[in-house]
Amino acid sequence: MGGGAVMIRFGNPDAFFPLMLLPAAVLLLWLMLARRKAMLSRYASSAVLNALMPNYSQGWARVRVTVLFITVALAVLAAARPQWGYEDRRIRSRGVDLIVAVDTSLSMLAQDFKPNRLARAKELLQNILWAAQGERVGVVAFAGDAFVMSPLTMDIRMASMALESINPGTVPVQGTSILAAVQAAVRAFETAGKGERVMVLLTDGENQDGQLDAALTAAKAASISVYTIGIGTSEGMPIPLSDGSYKQDAQGGTVNSKLDFLTLTRLADGTGGKAVRANATGNAEIEPILAQLRSRKAKDQTEMTMRVYTERFQWFLGPAIGLLAFEMLMTGAMRRRRSGPGQVVA
Template identity: 35%
Template sequence: MILPTSATFKRIRKGKPVFWRRELVSILRLAALILIIIAAARPQIGHGEEKTITEGIDIVLCLDVSGSMLAEDFDPNRMEAAKEVVKDFVHEMDGNRLGLVAFAGKSFTQCPLTTDYHIIEQLINELDTQTIPVNGTAIGDAIGNAINKFIDEKAKSKLIILLTDGENNTGIDPDIISKVAYDKGIRIYAIGVGTPGGAPVPYIDPLGRKRYYRQGSQVMKTHLDEESLKKIAALTRGEYFRATDNTSLRQIYQEIAQLEKHQIETREFTTYNELYTYFLIPGFCLFMLEMFLFTGRFRRLI
């Protein structure tokens, strides 16, 4: 800042105006105003919501976690075989949003639609027959739960992949809820799991020994209701697949992975770094300086 000299004060005493002081006060006022206006606009580094368009479809995975999934006609059992294949399927779904619903006698949302495949895989790993400790197979409930995941979504292609080894014996009628899915533009790919002759279902007794459920002297077997699953798929213009071993189950998911893709919109959020203080503080200081010069002894010299 340039300070007045003694010669300048002499000119003032002689009545000669010093115009640069008025200009200095005006410049300070203008600079302070500009800085405060910029601060009020809240300048920021970073991006709020970014929208990107990617190729893909919205898929909700519905997995049966009832006790019959422990049947050992798959290696090591239906549950573990299904989990491994579904995790591989998730890895192939880059660009798609996936959701996860588990069901037994009730259904429960494990994860809404997301592109976070790591969390989907983690949740699949945690699934077992105790995830939903309610006996039964509520296929209709699972479909209804999956439909709710699409309520606010605008993807052109919506898909439910239903994997089960049993027949519906509780909850909503699958035929009725499948018609609702069709009305909402949702296709269902139903996968029936199990060998044609059925398989016994093991359990662990209080002594830690493997036993099999029996009815009298006969070992009970779980059987697949293929006709119901075929009808579910047909009602939604989807497809039905039968998996009789690990290999065929893997092939089914690979086939589904090749489905035609459509555009979906994904959102990414980042936090803002506020910069307004870098403008507000200097602006305030300039404003105070301008007030001092305008109202103080310096003002009387102008």
């Protein structure tokens, strides 16, 4: 367990964004309360208001706003996953750095896989991520361009969340550029130092930028073994759009998206990887990939120390739940004290 000065870190700092909105929300609520008080004062004196509405309390209204403010602030702090204290654990790593890349182009919405190709793609890649415990893993999303959604990390949960967040709008530039995906993987590998580099790329293979040779060259220059998973059928399927219609070509005909497995085979064979076809269900198709990943461990297995920080979110979540329960109980008690139709409770 770590000693010395207590240093606080946050596992999910993005959760702090809602705190930026809280001051404005509190100010708005206080202004509304002040306006309500001013409006009531125009029609009756304080003594008359107290007689007509004995259960109305301006003070309780302010307390209620303050309690809700503190509750939300504590909940946000809990969501940010505060951590202090740590434990150093010795773990055995196979020394393989793994990037999974998923195609997010519109063709991945084709429904020859249920509910669509993209959903099935994420399911398969999630299984690969969780089978890579002890490895560094990262996530790339690509279409006409590519982005690193999660840099290489040993935090499988973080990489899994990044993968799950991917949707057809993640990459705004449409198309399918396998070269862009490989280049993004190269950038991710270069920032993480040395290690055996493996990339699992899942797409329907319709490489629209025509730069497969450039993708091969880039992968080989960076010593990346590319394993490809082809998703789709040779017969093809139309691509559904959000308005219920189907994507059309320049001549007005319906676009039929087909699996181009030859492209994926060339990429895998040219980089020392393996190409497989996705099945509609199960995980049998990824087993050859997992087997080859496991076979690499003999020469690259290393032992390393991993620092695991202690989660403290419960210290903030517990009080937040308690304050919320207090507010609900007090509000209920105030309402039960009503003794007539003319009495109002804030």
